[in-house]
Amino acid sequence: MHRIVWGRATSSNVMKVLWALGELELPFERIDVGGAFGKTDTPEYRAMNPTGLVPTLQEGDFTLWESNAIVRYLGQTHASGTKPWPTDAHTRATIDHWMDAQQTVLNRPMSGVFWGLVRTPPDKRDLTAVAASIEETARAWRMIDAKLQHHDFIAGADFTLCDIPWGVHAHRWFGMDYQGLTRPELPALRTWYDRLCQRPAYQKHVMATPIA
Numbered sequence: 001m002h003r004i005v006w007g008r009a010t011s012s013n014v015m016k017v018l019w020a021l022g023e024l025e026l027p028f029e030r031i032d033v034g035g036a037f038g039k040t041d042t043p044e045y046r047a048m049n050p051t052g053l054v055p056t057l058q059e060g061d062f063t064l065w066e067s068n069a070i071v072r073y074l075g076q077t078h079a080s081g082t083k084p085w086p087t088d089a090h091t092r093a094t095i096d097h098w099m100d101a102q103q104t105v106l107n108r109p110m111s112g113v114f115w116g117l118v119r120t121p122p123d124k125r126d127l128t129a130v131a132a133s134i135e136e137t138a139r140a141w142r143m144i145d146a147k148l149q150h151h152d153f154i155a156g157a158d159f160t161l162c163d164i165p166w167g168v169h170a171h172r173w174f175g176m177d178y179q180g181l182t183r184p185e186l187p188a189l190r191t192w193y194d195r196l197c198q199r200p201a202y203q204k205h206v207m208a209t210p211i212a
């Protein structure tokens with residue numbers, strides 16, 4: 001079945017899907033849209049994805065958007081009952097709530113840090129605002145760090161789908177140039193990040209893409 005991921009590789013939300021596909025060893029084609037590539041406001045793209053955002057997944061004649069929903073769908077269709085996406089309701093719900101928390105708790109302050117440090121031209125950067133975003137983002141990461149003090153991955157002993165949305169952002173959190181600002185050291189989080197860095201699919205789809 002032909003599988004297409006629509007979205008530029010520099011998007012954190014696209015990276016989640018690419019990394020998940022890599023973990024599951026599923027072949028796909030990727031088409032650059034969004035950001036400088038544009039093409040997300042065409043009627044054809046909006047018909048696939050009315051938000052005009054990336055990523056969008058096409059699998060045969062099925063179309064899906066929202067990155068975490070796509071990752072869950074891939075788990076459901078290609079990895080159900082495996083360690084990354086177990087069938088037990090409680091285990092799965094635990095994985096699921098951590099996935100949602102990336103969107104609801106981490107995403108906004110982390111965007112403030114990333115856009116403030118990376119995507120804003122140097123002469124327009126507001127480091128006071130970035131420092132406040134770092135503080136708020138660190139509160140989200142501390143939740144994860146607390147979990148990781150007890151087990152190797154966010155939901156338990158094994159790598160699961162909820163490591164994907166947080167893991168994409170961990171690469172930015174540890175890799176950005178803070179331009180003199182500081183962020184707290186979170187040792188368990190760092191060890192988990194180092195663990196992710198050993199995974200070939202993470203290396204290929206997250207680490208190999210410049211933080212830009």
Ligand SMILES: N[C@@H](CCC(=O)N[C@@H](CS)C(=O)NCC(=O)O)C(=O)O
Pocket residue numbers: 011012013014033034035040052053054055065066067068
């Ligand atoms: N909740 C959506 C958010 C998607 C989103 O905000 N995507 C960004 C890139 S990370 C986007 O499309 N930005 C505009 C663009 O790239 O043209 C998801 O998780 O898929």
